Amino acid sequence: MKEKAYHSIHITRDKCIGCVHCLTACPTKAIRIKDGKALIIDELCIDCGECLRACPYDAVHSHTTSFAALDAFEYKVAIPSTVLYGQFGGTTLPTEILAALRRIGFDEVYDLSSICELNNAATEEYLNDHPRPRPFITSTCPVVVRLIQRRYPALCGQILPIEPPREIAAKILRTILPKALNLAPEKIGIIHLTPCSAKMVSIDSPATLHKSYIDGAISIRDIYPQIFNALRKSEEDALMRHLFPETQFSGIGMGWSLAGGETRGLKHHRAVAVSGVRDTMRVLDQVEAGLLQDIDLLECTVCPDGCVGGPLEVENRFLAKSRILQLVDAVGERAVVDPKDASRLYHRNFLSFDHPVVPVDSHPLDADPARAIRKAQRREKIFAKLPRKDCGACGAPDCWTLADDIVRGQAHIEDCPFVNKEKP
Amino acid sequence: MPAEDVFSQEFPVKGGDFSKAGAVACRIKDLLKDMGLDTKIIRRAAIASYEAEMNVIMYAWEGRMSLAVSPEEVQIIVDDQGPGIADIEKALTEGYSTATPEMRELGFGAGMGLPNIKRNSDVFHIDSQTGRGTHLEIIIRTNGHRT
Numbered sequence: 001m002k003e004k005a006y007h008s009i010h011i012t013r014d015k016c017i018g019c020v021h022c023l024t025a026c027p028t029k030a031i032r033i034k035d036g037k038a039l040i041i042d043e044l045c046i047d048c049g050e051c052l053r054a055c056p057y058d059a060v061h062s063h064t065t066s067f068a069a070l071d072a073f074e075y076k077v078a079i080p081s082t083v084l085y086g087q088f089g090g091t092t093l094p095t096e097i098l099a100a101l102r103r104i105g106f107d108e109v110y111d112l113s114s115i116c117e118l119n120n121a122a123t124e125e126y127l128n129d130h131p132r133p134r135p136f137i138t139s140t141c142p143v144v145v146r147l148i149q150r151r152y153p154a155l156c157g158q159i160l161p162i163e164p165p166r167e168i169a170a171k172i173l174r175t176i177l178p179k180a181l182n183l184a185p186e187k188i189g190i191i192h193l194t195p196c197s198a199k200m201v202s203i204d205s206p207a208t209l210h211k212s213y214i215d216g217a218i219s220i221r222d223i224y225p226q227i228f229n230a231l232r233k234s235e236e237d238a239l240m241r242h243l244f245p246e247t248q249f250s251g252i253g254m255g256w257s258l259a260g261g262e263t264r265g266l267k268h269h270r271a272v273a274v275s276g277v278r279d280t281m282r283v284l285d286q287v288e289a290g291l292l293q294d295i296d297l298l299e300c301t302v303c304p305d306g307c308v309g310g311p312l313e314v315e316n317r318f319l320a321k322s323r324i325l326q327l328v329d330a331v332g333e334r335a336v337v338d339p340k341d342a343s344r345l346y347h348r349n350f351l352s353f354d355h356p357v358v359p360v361d362s363h364p365l366d367a368d369p370a371r372a373i374r375k376a377q378r379r380e381k382i383f384a385k386l387p388r389k390d391c392g393a394c395g396a397p398d399c400w401t402l403a404d405d406i407v408r409g410q411a412h413i414e415d416c417p418f419v420n421k422e423k424p
Numbered sequence: 425m426p427a428e429d430v431f432s433q434e435f436p437v438k439g440g441d442f443s444k445a446g447a448v449a450c451r452i453k454d455l456l457k458d459m460g461l462d463t464k465i466i467r468r469a470a471i472a473s474y475e476a477e478m479n480v481i482m483y484a485w486e487g488r489m490s491l492a493v494s495p496e497e498v499q500i501i502v503d504d505q506g507p508g509i510a511d512i513e514k515a516l517t518e519g520y521s522t523a524t525p526e527m528r529e530l531g532f533g534a535g536m537g538l539p540n541i542k543r544n545s546d547v548f549h550i551d552s553q554t555g556r557g558t559h560l561e562i563i564i565r566t567n568g569h570r571t
Binding site for chain 2: 153154285286288289290291359362364365366367369370372373374376377379380404
């Protein structure tokens with residue numbers, strides 16, 4: 001298990017000018033400026049994409065699947081995040097968007113809102129069956145899972161072990177499509193379309209599955225122009241599709257990408273929804289201190305306002321949110337999943353994790369307890385000498401992190417321009 | 425035990441300052457993580473120090489929390505100037521609380537504070553003088569053996 005940590009977030013060195021925007025934006029303090037360029041510390045990065053949002057020079061790149069890479073598959077299936085429905089203004093309906101995806105080259109396209117409803121039903125059943133511990137935490141946001149593994153290891157056991165909708169959908173399709181199409185499973189490509197900078201990480205190194213059921217993730221930003229053009233060319237077609245919608249969208253699932261959307265459908269449990277990476281950390285701190293035990297389910301998504309605030313979307317999140325709320329209103333309370341089907345799959349463990357979430361190596365000052373204690377003492381003494389301006393000029397995000405780097409042997413006190421000056 | 429193998433630090437806690445609630449407990453938790461303590465030990469220390477911090481914020485005028493970490497144990501001492509606890513035995517009963525209705529409205533005062541601290545510590549010692557303050561001392565052993 002000592003393989004190198006995989007990340008989707010990378011710095012494009014040619015574009016990086018070594019400023020401090022990403023440095024201070026990183027919630028886990030995983031970035032340093034070394035030799036004038038930003039450098040990500042693998043063990044600390046959770047692929048949240050905050051640096052990508054903060055960089056004014058487009059020097060942070062999130063690895064996703066390219067559209068051209070799909071040629072490797074004989075049969076291409078798209079499972080777009082419901083965020084996609086909020087990306088095209090006006091009166092563009094989800095059915096039209098799904099049809100546009102077919103026109104640009106996907107052989108089949110499946111809506112995820114029904115699977116969101118399925119996940120919701122399974123979550124409710126799991127909470128009924130497991131009165132403890134409280135609160136359980138949802139696993140839809142891959143960054144939250146990675147954050148808990150690294151920063152809140154004690155909470156790994158509180159992650160509710162039902163796979164998120166994208167994996168459940170892909171698993172169902174993997175089960176039925178090879179037989180239905182009479183094709184070898186590896187010839188069928190199941191592709192998620194996403195606004196998320198971390199989906200590739202959860203696909204390439206899943207935290208709860210032996211292997212992801214998804215073959216790739218295309219960013220909404222990359223595929224947007226093609227969909228946009230396909231929509232523009234087919235207004236007549238769109239009119240017809242308004243009259244004969246071929247997909248039944250789920251009312252519960254439609255708002256899944258908005259903060260609170262994952263828990264909105266729970267009937268018998270108390271839920272709290274948190275969004276934004278810093279607020280998520282604040283609440284996880286409280287859960288680790290034993291609070292929120294009167295809450296059954298805690299939904300955490302690190303993007304502001306939920307997945308709809310993902311860094312790889314196109315529409316600004318307020319417009320996207322408003323559009324999705326309109327759709328939620330239009331679909332109403334419509335349920336498309338038979339509770340008996342949901343229950344059957346749940347009891348067959350078809351929706352469960354392959355294995356529980358396990359902590360990832362923590363990052364103590366030293367493996368030896370006595371030495372770690374001495375380093376912690378030294379760190380306090382070094383910190384006392386630093387100016388506490390948190391300017392980032394040394395290459396660390398703040399004075400405390402510089403002190404930490406120094407005792408870990410990765411920086412020198414001379415890196416601080418203020419300490420230097422004050423010396424005679 | 426050689427003194428250089430003990431990390432110690434003090435944190436002031438201001439009574440009535442709910443906006444900072446949990447800040448010291450969180451700091452203690454981060455320090456223990458950096459010192460590489462076992463996850464279960466850190467969780468117990470986090471819960472105990474949070475409850476202790478809240479007790480000062482809710483009931484006392486001001487207080488001080490001291491953390492001392494050695495390879496063998498985590499010691500947390502809380503001294504406050506405040507009304508003190510009239511009946512410690514009662515205060516250690518689960519569900520007993522002197523919290524005001526306003527505090528309960530905010531979700532505090534379930535009467536689990538002291539019992540929760542005791543449950544999560546290996547050594548628990550409390551002293552209080554009414555009208556003066558409370559002295560609380562807890563130890564959590566890093567080898568997980570309770571006495």
